[in-house]
Amino acid sequence: MNDLWILVISFLVAGSCALLGCFMVLRKMSMMSDAVSHAVLPGIVIAAIFSGFNYFNMLLYAVAFGLLASFVIQWLTNRVKMNSDASLGIIYTLFFAIGIVLISMYQDVIIISSEHVLQGNIEFAPLDLLIVQEKYSLGPKAFVGNLFSFFLVVLFVFSSYKALKITSFDEAFAESLGINTKRWNGLLLALVTLVTVVAFDSVGAILVIGFMVVPALSAHLWVNKLGQMIILSLIFAFISCIIGLQIANWFNYSISGSICVTMGSILIASFAARKVRTRSRLEHLEVGNLNKQR
Amino acid sequence: MNFVDFISFSDPTLQKALLGSLFISICAALVGVFTYYQKKSLVGDAVAHSVFPGICMAFIISGTKNPIFLLLGAFIAGWLSIISFDFLLRDKRIKSDAALASVLSVFFGLGILLLNHIQNGGNANQIGLQHFLMGNVAAMSSQDVMTYGLISSFVSLVIILFFPVFKLISFNKDFAHSKGYKVKSIQFLFSSLIVICIAIGINAVGVILMAALLITPASSARWWSNKLERIAILAVLFSVISATIGAYISFSYARMPAGPWMVIILSVIALLSILFSYPKGVIYGMLRRRKAQEKMLVENVLKSFYHIEEREGEELISAVQLANTRSYDGAKLSLALRKLKKRSLVLVSGQNYQLSKEGRAEAKRIIRLHRLWELYLGSKLNFKKDHVHNDAEAIEHIITPEIEKQLIEELGEPEIGLHNDKIPLR
Numbered sequence: 001m002n003d004l005w006i007l008v009i010s011f012l013v014a015g016s017c018a019l020l021g022c023f024m025v026l027r028k029m030s031m032m033s034d035a036v037s038h039a040v041l042p043g044i045v046i047a048a049i050f051s052g053f054n055y056f057n058m059l060l061y062a063v064a065f066g067l068l069a070s071f072v073i074q075w076l077t078n079r080v081k082m083n084s085d086a087s088l089g090i091i092y093t094l095f096f097a098i099g100i101v102l103i104s105m106y107q108d109v110i111i112i113s114s115e116h117v118l119q120g121n122i123e124f125a126p127l128d129l130l131i132v133q134e135k136y137s138l139g140p141k142a143f144v145g146n147l148f149s150f151f152l153v154v155l156f157v158f159s160s161y162k163a164l165k166i167t168s169f170d171e172a173f174a175e176s177l178g179i180n181t182k183r184w185n186g187l188l189l190a191l192v193t194l195v196t197v198v199a200f201d202s203v204g205a206i207l208v209i210g211f212m213v214v215p216a217l218s219a220h221l222w223v224n225k226l227g228q229m230i231i232l233s234l235i236f237a238f239i240s241c242i243i244g245l246q247i248a249n250w251f252n253y254s255i256s257g258s259i260c261v262t263m264g265s266i267l268i269a270s271f272a273a274r275k276v277r278t279r280s281r282l283e284h285l286e287v288g289n290l291n292k293q294r
Numbered sequence: 295m296n297f298v299d300f301i302s303f304s305d306p307t308l309q310k311a312l313l314g315s316l317f318i319s320i321c322a323a324l325v326g327v328f329t330y331y332q333k334k335s336l337v338g339d340a341v342a343h344s345v346f347p348g349i350c351m352a353f354i355i356s357g358t359k360n361p362i363f364l365l366l367g368a369f370i371a372g373w374l375s376i377i378s379f380d381f382l383l384r385d386k387r388i389k390s391d392a393a394l395a396s397v398l399s400v401f402f403g404l405g406i407l408l409l410n411h412i413q414n415g416g417n418a419n420q421i422g423l424q425h426f427l428m429g430n431v432a433a434m435s436s437q438d439v440m441t442y443g444l445i446s447s448f449v450s451l452v453i454i455l456f457f458p459v460f461k462l463i464s465f466n467k468d469f470a471h472s473k474g475y476k477v478k479s480i481q482f483l484f485s486s487l488i489v490i491c492i493a494i495g496i497n498a499v500g501v502i503l504m505a506a507l508l509i510t511p512a513s514s515a516r517w518w519s520n521k522l523e524r525i526a527i528l529a530v531l532f533s534v535i536s537a538t539i540g541a542y543i544s545f546s547y548a549r550m551p552a553g554p555w556m557v558i559i560l561s562v563i564a565l566l567s568i569l570f571s572y573p574k575g576v577i578y579g580m581l582r583r584r585k586a587q588e589k590m591l592v593e594n595v596l597k598s599f600y601h602i603e604e605r606e607g608e609e610l611i612s613a614v615q616l617a618n619t620r621s622y623d624g625a626k627l628s629l630a631l632r633k634l635k636k637r638s639l640v641l642v643s644g645q646n647y648q649l650s651k652e653g654r655a656e657a658k659r660i661i662r663l664h665r666l667w668e669l670y671l672g673s674k675l676n677f678k679k680d681h682v683h684n685d686a687e688a689i690e691h692i693i694t695p696e697i698e699k700q701l702i703e704e705l706g707e708p709e710i711g712l713h714n715d716k717i718p719l720r
Contacts, residue, residue: 030395031336038502080568080576085336086513093506094561097554100428100503104549206343206502207406210399217392221385252414257406264400274385 005126005140007245010259012146013122013199014211014237016153020192021216022230026168030213031085032070032189035092037196037205039069041099044200048110049102055128055141059197066193069095074189120204120256142202149198156191157230160184165226203256214263215240218270236266305545306436311552312541314439318498319533319556321446322507324453325491327526328484330512331464336391337379339505340398342492344375346405346501349426350412361441364426365493372489375401402501429500429553442494449487449494460484461522499553506557507533514564517571536560588633590691593660594620595630596639599649600657604716610646658718664690665711666701672712673705679712 024030043065047058069091076087103110122142130141157164166174167181174181192212199208219232244259329335348371349364356363375397382393434442453460462470463480471477495504515528540556569576598619602611617627631647634640639653649657667686671677677685693701702708702719711717 025389025392028389028391030389030391034339034395034398076568082513082568083330083333083335085333086330086509089335089339089505089509090513090561090564093503093510093557096502097506097557097561100551100554101558104551104554107549206402207399209395210403213392213395214400217388217396220387220392251407251411253407253410257403257410260399260403261407264396264403267396267400271382271385274387 002126003245003249005143006122006255007241009122009126009140009142009146009202010241010245010255011238012143012150013202014215014241014259015234016146016150016195017199017208017211018215018233018237019153019157019230020188020195021212021214022219022226022233023164023168023188024192024212025216025220026226027188030209031088032073033192033196033212034206034209035073035088036066036070036193037200037208038092039095040066040193040197040200041096041205042102043197045099045102045106045110049106055130055145055201058201059145062197062200063194065095066197067190070189070193120200120202120207122202122255145198146202149195153191153195156187160187164188168226203259207256207260210260210263211237214260214267218263218267221267221270221274236263240266308541308545310434310436310439311544312538314434314442315498315537315541315552315556316534317439317443317446318495319507319511319537320530321449321491322495322504323511323529323533324450324526325488326508326510326512327515327522327529328453328460328464329488329508330516331522335509335513336394336505337376338488338492338508340379340394340401341372341375341489342496342501342504343398343405344401345369345372345489345493345496346426347371347401347408348374348493350405350408354408354412361438365441365445365490368493368496369489371401372493373486376485376489426496427500427502428551429496429498429503430551434497438497442497445490446494449491452483452487456480456483457523457526499557503553503557506560510557510560510564511536514560514567517567517574532560532563536563586691588629591626591630592633593656593691595622595627595634596649596653596657597660597664599640599647599653600661603649609648610643611648612646616647660690662718663693663698665713665715665717666698666705666708667693668712669705669708669717670701682712 021030021033024033040062043061043063044058047054047061051057073084073087073091076082076091077084080087126140128141130139130144163174163179163184166177167179167184171181196208196212199211203211215233215236216229218236219229222232223229240259240262244262245255247253247262248255248258326335326338329338345368348367348369350367351371352363352367353359355367379390379393379397382388382396383390459470459475459480462473462475463477463484467477470480492504492508495507499507511529511532512525514532515525518528519525536556536559539559540552543555544550544552567575570578572578573582595616598616599611601619602615603609613627613631616622616631617624622630631640634653635642638650639656641648641650641653664686667689668682671682671685672679707719708717709719
């Protein structure tokens, strides 16, 4: 039963990450998830100080800090005209450092292990159940949280597919059509923050970046259409979850780490396959040209 | 008490912590200046995450925490990450941000698996490998400090020796190539320096905060100067300040880690630089913009005075008349009139206003510039008559006396403007 819960939770995490990841990759904003996932740390620590380890309070504080960080980064890049990578690097390291200092200050009150921060605790997620009215169990809290964010992401992508698609590929064109690109960018970033925060608890601060970017990028190497890319990235994400869970079980490794490395292998395979395909296409072309010359 | 202890520099733990973080942060600041200008700041971040599996691998193979072995492992893994990043980028469909994110997360995931492997194996030496994740200067042995100090001084020295070459390559690769420099080997050298610097640096602040030591000093320093040499010196200075304060805080409060405090102080310096630096800072820029807007408003009101005088021949002008000429906002108009009164360019008589002698001269000057520029555009550059006004409206506020003199010479002391209006030459 626990294994099933873990599988379902990892499906939900990987699914919502991959869905949003497609848009992040196309918009060249992949590193934004890196920044957000590190910047939520002080929020989590503050929530832990004030309310123990209440799961939903933690999400609330973390989302607040993630949004704050992405707001400051956007301000520095767009208004102050700093290099986008420099503003990203400065802000997320600052937030992360504040988080670590807070952890050290309140060592007695809270227990946050660096392992939890770096690789999440999906292993123990099934043990922390959400109980309503003291008897009905709704399943693990992580399941409820991730189901909620997955539902939101699917709803968002379906309801605003066209606007998202156009703004992702050609912002100027979208604006000329009267689409409010700023609003869509803001909404997307807010959703990325939410998903990152919910996923952070399960897979840790750094691996969540891989969950977002790697399946989407692998899918991008196979197909040209956005719809196909989204479906393929979801398939890659689910395959990685299944294989990763097996690896973790066999060798007693961390689940999130195994899934992430599996995703990496799929990326390498996709990259190699694309190389082979383009080469054979090139050879085909050359043969054709030679025939023409004759 | 603490402060005296700190200044006297007698505590051995403090000596280690301060020396270690000083060496590392100076070296990182120097490397960071060039990564900043090559827009590769986040490459440092990715490399920092990617050296982690190298460290674990080195530990698995050697079974010890000898810094030389671990450094070697970190160095190899760091290089591998740079190579795989460049390799991914060869496919035009993969953009640098996605490549970075993928390399960073997959390497780090691999590191986590290797760490699990070590933990499952139960080697007693493993305790302390976690330090590489979060960094811990205080846990360094004096042998470590010696090793890292030597290596980072070496890296800093190489950078100082090759400063002009790196500078050339950071700003214009093609030019460097045409001058006969071996761009590829120099870039190889530089990438190696980045990797070495990061491999050492993660001992102080850990893999995640390492990016700050590279990025933050350089990007705060560039608010103060445009010269690369000065930026490098400032970056080093900022790093020294933050390392010293960080070490002091962790020395005074036993629980406080030095690394994160270093990063916080660096970021505070960066934010202060962004806000308060002169003349590039945000606040100074805002003030300057405000001042320019005020100047333009005042000059426009002066022009309105002159226009009314010219058109209607009366010198006593009411605020309503002024407001009608350019549809001024009420608050702005009264602000401009207050300023003009203060500089005694405008005299008040009852409800009405009147230009003073100096005021009329100033108004004439602006009108003159406006009409001269219109005439110049129309007669010399063949602009159409109805296209010149807006251009003149903008430039009249910034033409210097020298340009004015040249314009008058060029146009042969004209008296009639493009729209058959009088140019008030004196």
